[in-house]
Amino acid sequence: MVLGGTGFIGRHAAAALRARGHAVTIGTRHPRRALAKLPAGLRCSELRETHFESLTTRYVWQPLLRDVDVVVNAVGILRERGSETYDRVHHMAPAALALACERLGLRLIHVSALGLRRDARSGFLRSKLGGERAIARTGADYSIVRPSLLDGEGGYGAAWLRRVASWPIHAYPSDAQGRTAALDVRDLGDALAALCEIPGTSAPREVELGGSARRTMAEYLGALRASQDKRGASRPALRLPVPALLARLGSHVCDLLHFSPFSYGHLELMRRDNLPRENLLQALISRAPAPVGRDLPVPRSSARRPAYAFAATPSGHETPVPPRPQ
Secondary structure, X not given: OEEOOOOHXXXXXXXXXXXXXXXXXXXXXXXXXXXXXXXXXXXXXXXXXXOXXXXXXXXXXXXXXXXXXXXXEOOOOOOOEOOEOHHHHHHHHHHHXXXXXXXXXXXEEXXXXXXXXXXXXXXXXXHHHHHHHHHHOOOOEEEEEEEOOEEOOOOHHHHHHHHHHOOOEEEEEOOOOOOEOOEXXXXXXXXXXXXXXXXXXXXXXEEEEOOOOOEOHHXXXXXXXXXXXXXXXXXXXXXXXXXXXXXHHHHHHHHHHOOOOOOHHHHHHHOOOXXXXXXXXXXXXXXXXOOOOOOOOOOHHHOOOOOOEEEEOOOOOEEEEOOOOO
């Protein structure tokens, strides 16, 4: 069963499981709308209506998990709406789900996020960490998966970043100096499917996943822009760092207005490196990660020249020699 199976991550996890020959049940808030979002290969799947804000005890989970062996939880909210609060969706419901899985003997794959810290101020990040800790306190057969920044077709945030990358000016928070290892969502789907097939006694409890390139947000936008230009003829965008205080104010405004994927939680993540400690992606999917973006070649004129050249002498030592005039 893939919870959030019509979402960005869930669709790809469900498709990967189906491609491996597994029967897939889709958990979704809106079964009637699901067919329009699901790829053709998943439209024959059973649909079960799930509202995480109401599923905060293990007793209400148990009927939803009938005839299921493995549960993939790919549910998450960017912002709160009414009773759909961070605490209920990211913390209380996953904790109850883990207790139900423990009771029923089911395997649980829980999709979380990289970069969660105890000192985070964002409710989004604190609730994600609370959910992880609650699951870890149960006796369930679980794996917590922490992917890096995701790219791919059909993602709300990914679509926004691609759009911004096409602009001639890239505005970004001046303190967003942390690096990410952007990951193709199809690779994440394959990794989640592979985890579902690993016996609980052999599966890792914590799985951190990322792509091969490590970039700051400014570098990532530039790489996306370069990949959009098939001929490689367009110029790099002008980078415009936004003062930290103004960027923070903008993140709160976006949260208040529910505008764009930019939020205070994401601003916190961008301030420090958000990279896998041990990247298990290649071990799970048995191939190299799909490239995300394309780095522009560094012009020769901008390459740093060494302050000294070293020449070998008959004595076997290397002696610094001043550079020749250019």
